[in-house]
Amino acid sequence: DTEVTQTPKHLVMGMTNKKSLKCEQHMGHRAMYWYKQKAKKPPELMFVYSYEKLSINESVPSRFSPECPNSSLLNLHLHALQPEDSALYLCASSQVPGDEQYFGPGTRLTVT
């Protein structure tokens, strides 16, 4: 299994909603990542989890809250988002931090 899965594929939420994005991999990878990608731009790193511990937070606003319940799962909890947070949110994993990263298909988020 060489796949990273993400749910949901699409999400529309209001500015007062609370929602969560989910990411899963069963490759035994010990590093997992959240990226944000705006249209026609490269992905921007948000968070890195290394061995289920948050190792990098790229100055992301607190309305984004990551969680790594176990080595296969990565969540991104969303609360009180702004319209400018609308983007494609990509999850990735790698064997260990620094190795090649494998990406999921992304969740396209629209904040209204």
Place this chain on the structure above:
Amino acid sequence: GEDVEQSLFLSVREGDSSVINCTYTDSSSTYLYWYKQEPGAGLQLLTYIFSNMDMKQDQRLTVLLNKKDKHLSLRIADTQTGDSAIYFCAESGDYGQNFVFGPGTRLSVLP
């Protein structure tokens, strides 16, 4: 900080070779990658090269690395319409903290 640059657009005719170029600034880069992104999709890892290599070939793909000039290229032989996508160059040092993407090159393959 680290910077990765690519030209934004490339058009080639079907059957020709495509060469996508990338320059980077971080001399401590350990790995250099090429990713492909089709519309509305995630990123697909095409290939990667360690910084102590100067060439890697994988079927239609050839990666060349000039470490002195910090220049990376991806050559796609016999380009097909299915190769139309955005190609991102990326670099990382150890531990993933310096994983940086270029702006992406949009490859258009003309019939």
